[in-house]
Each structure stands twice: as C-alpha cells, then as structure tokens.
Amino acid sequence: MEVQARAPGKIILSGEHAVVHGSTAVAASINLYTYVTLRFSTPSDNQDSLKLELKDEGLDFSWSTSKLKELFPESTEPQSPKPPSFSVESAKSIESLIEGLNIPEAKISIASGVSAFLWLYTSIHGFKPATVSFTSELPMGSGLGSSASFCVALAAALLACTDFVSLDLKQQGWQSFQERQLDLVNKWAFEGEKIIHGKPSGIDNSVSAYGNIISFKSGNMTHMKANMSLKMLITNTKVGRNTKALVAGVSERTLRHPEAMAFVFNAVDSISKELALILQSRASDDVLSVTEKEEKIEELMEMNQGLLQSMGVSHVTIETVLRTTLKYKLASKLTGAGGGGCVLTLLPTCILFILLQWSV
Numbered sequence: 282m283e284v285q286a287r288a289p290g291k292i293i294l295s296g297e298h299a300v301v302h303g304s305t306a307v308a309a310s311i312n313l314y315t316y317v318t319l320r321f322s323t324p325s326d327n328q329d330s331l332k333l334e335l336k337d338e339g340l341d342f343s344w345s346t347s348k349l350k351e352l353f354p355e356s357t358e359p360q361s362p363k364p365p366s367f368s369v370e371s372a373k374s375i376e377s378l379i380e381g382l383n384i385p386e387a388k389i390s391i392a393s394g395v396s397a398f399l400w401l402y403t404s405i406h407g408f409k410p411a412t413v414s415f416t417s418e419l420p421m422g423s424g425l426g427s428s429a430s431f432c433v434a435l436a437a438a439l440l441a442c443t444d445f446v447s448l449d450l451k452q453q454g455w456q457s458f459q460e461r462q463l464d465l466v467n468k469w470a471f472e473g474e475k476i477i478h479g480k481p482s483g484i485d486n487s488v489s490a491y492g493n494i495i496s497f498k499s500g501n502m503t504h505m506k507a508n509m510s511l512k513m514l515i516t517n518t519k520v521g522r523n524t525k526a527l528v529a530g531v532s533e534r535t536l537r538h539p540e541a542m543a544f545v546f547n548a549v550d551s552i553s554k555e556l557a558l559i560l561q562s563r564a565s566d567d568v569l570s571v572t573e574k575e576e577k578i579e580e581l582m583e584m585n586q587g588l589l590q591s592m593g594v595s596h597v598t599i600e601t602v603l604r605t606t607l608k609y610k611l612a613s614k615l616t617g618a619g620g621g622g623c624v625l626t627l628l629p630t631c632i633l634f635i636l637l638q639w640s641v
C-alpha cells in the first residue's frame with residue numbers, strides 16, 4: 282500500500298516567540314507544501330528495513346527491522362490514538378540510530394528532522410519495513426514552518442494507515458481529514474515539533490494541520506474568518522538558523538529580565554489581538570476604509586518587529602530588508618523564529634499607485 286500526504290508551510294503575521302510565553306499570535310498557511318510518500322514493504326520486496334529518502338537533500342538512510350526491534354521492542358501498533366510522551370529511553374534509542382548515519386557536516390541540522398521521523402514512525406508503526414520519501418517546496422530553516430509541515434505531513438500519512446483514521450484510500454486525489462482526525466494528526470505532529478523546536482508553542486503545527494488563518498494563545502487555537510485580503514511579499518535572507526536555539530535564547534533572556542520581558546510579551550499580545558480584530562472586522566460594522574485598515578496593520582507590523590528586536594531575534598540581514606522596504610514606505614517584519622530566514626512586507630492596495638508614481 283502507498284499513501285501520499287502533504288501539509289502547508291505558514292507565515293506568522295504577529296506574535297512569534299511571545300506565543301511560547303503565553304501571548305496571542307496570528308498565523309496563516311501558505312500554498313507551499315511538504316510532501317511525503319509512505320510505502321510499506323511487501324513480501325516480494327524482500328526489504329527487511331525502514332528506508333528514509335530526503336529527496337531535496339539527496340540523502341537516503343535505512344535501519345534494519347532487527348535493529349529497530351532491538352531498540353523499540355515495545356513498539357507495535359499503538360494501543361491509544363493519543364501520542365505518548367517522548368521518553369528519555371526513546372531519546373537515547375533514537376540518538377544511537379542517528380549517530381551511525383554519518384550525516385554530512387553541512388547538513389547536520391537535518392538530524393533533528395530524522396529524529397522526529399524515527400520517533401513518529403516507530404511510535405505509530407513500530408518496526409514495520411517501509412520506504413518513506415520526502416520532498417518540499419519550502420526552504421528549510423527559514424521561518425516558513427518547514428519543520429511543522431514535515432511533522433504534519435508525516436503524522437497524516439502514518440495515521441492514514443491505522444484504524445484511528447478512516448479515509449477512503451481507494452479515492453484518487455487529495456482528501457482532507459475530518460476535524461476530529463485533524464486534531465489527532467496535530468497532536469502527533471506537535472510531539473514531532475517538540476523534538477525539532479525544543480519548546481514549541483504549537484502554533485506552527487496547528488496552522489499547518491488546519492490551514493487558513495488562526496489565532497493561537499496558550500495552546501488554544503481559534504479559526505479566524507478574515508474579511509480582508511492582505512498581499513505579503515516574502516523575502517528570504519537566505520541566512521540559515523535554528524528555531525530551537527532562537528526559542529531557547531528568548532527564554533534565557535526572559536530569565537535574565539523577567540519584568541521587562543513580561544511587558545514585551547504583553548505588548549505583543551495586544552498587537553496580535555488588535556490585528557485579529559482588524560482582519561475579522563466586517564464591512565457592515567466598518568468605520569475604517571481598507572487603506573486605513575492597512576495603515577493600522579503596517580504600524581502593528583512595525584511595532585511587532587521592534588519588540589522582536591528587543592527579544593534578540595532580529596538579524597543584520599533582516600534589518601537590511603527593513604531599511605530597503607522602508608525607502609518605499611512599506612512596512613516589514615520577520616516571520617517565524619527570526620535570526621535570518623524570511624521577512625514579510627505588506628503590499629498595500631495602493632501599491633500599484635506608488636509604483637506607477639515612482640516609474641513616471
């Protein structure tokens with residue numbers, strides 16, 4: 282049997298990092314996806330191993346079923362749909378499987394993704410021989426939720442081949458999971474994100490699992506109905522960085538300056554709540570024009586970016602993008618964990634007018 286699943290990446294419009302400390306954040310999925318193909322071996326394959334193919338990286342790994350059985354003896358079909366916690370024993374077992382892989386130094390950051398893969402696969406399908414292949418449209422480590430889309434797509438494919446999820450596997454084309462099943466996929470993906478992010482808030486996997494636009498606070502997600510569309514330019518600084526380290530850095534700064542950082546997080550909470558109100562305001566009760574709404578959103582973006590700088594997660598390349606777009610009176614902010622990665626720039630409705638003026 283072969284199953285293919287996909288999950289989108291995301292942008293965070295406001296609230297990254299502060300959301301880890303209990304503030305509200307607003308995130309939207311984007312139409313760039315990570316794809317996974319899961320194919321269980323048949324007796325005729327004569328394949329007694331679990332194979333992982335990372336197509337974009339040109340990396341292939343495999344582990345013998347006997348080795349997996351030795352390390353995860355208790356791994357059989359999960360008794361409960363809910364994911365177990367990532368135990369110390371599992372961490373040690375997975376670490377031993379990663380050590381033997383000889384991942385090229387330049388791609389060593391892939392190790393956390395391989396660890397998340399091993400834990401999710403063995404927790405759901407034990408040591409069943411299979412070949413699992415990934416490919417993605419998302420730049421890795423760039424703030425667009427590559428880790429979340431990786432974990433959500435994988436959890437969806439793995440659960441689609443269990444009794445916990447009822448899908449018509451004979452139906453051609455993409456199928457969407459029902460709400461209850463999405464909740465299950467999201468819970469498993471969150472455990473995978475913990476392996477990659479360390480202390481994730483859950484917003485990335487939630488917006489990747491459910492799509493569209495959500496607000497998120499302290500583990501609770503709210504589906505938003507945006508009544509205005511926003512055009513965002515995404516600029517990739519091409520500076521790689523590690524979300525886990527950046528999240529840890531903000532937590533360490535919070536320990537050093539608890540009172541000041543509490544005010545920072547409160548300010549971000551207010552920015553996200555105001556942004557959510559503006560995006561959801563209906564035409565009927567509107568006193569603001571689209572341009573006036575966009576101007577308020579531009580200010581909120583600039584304020585959020587300033588607070589992200591105070592958290593220590595901006596970067597010289599991000600500042601360069603900010604300065605460049607400011608020349609054209611455009612507002613920008615980093616998206617995702619920062620430290621490089623991608624920057625959002627709001628392209629207001631009147632942008633065409635600005636460009637025409639400039640070109641004359």
Ligand SMILES: Nc1ncnc2c1ncn2[C@@H]1O[C@H](COP(=O)(O)OP(=O)(O)OP(=O)(O)O)[C@@H](O)[C@H]1O
Nearest residue numbers: 390391394422423424425426427428431524617618
């Ligand atoms: N397609 C993939 N295949 C294998 N591993 C992946 C893939 N996509 C992401 N990963 C894992 O996730 C890591 C990147 O996750 P990280 O959270 O640091 O960045 P991001 O998710 O792209 O950005 P952000 O979390 O800020 O949105 C990679 O280093 C790798 O370990």
Ligand SMILES: C[C@@](O)(CCO)CC(=O)[O-]
Nearest residue numbers: 297298481482483617618
């Ligand atoms: C930086 C962060 O807030 C968002 C990363 O896209 C981390 C998280 O919430 O898991």
Ligand SMILES: [Mg+2]
Nearest residue numbers: 426428429524
């Ligand atoms: Mg991530």
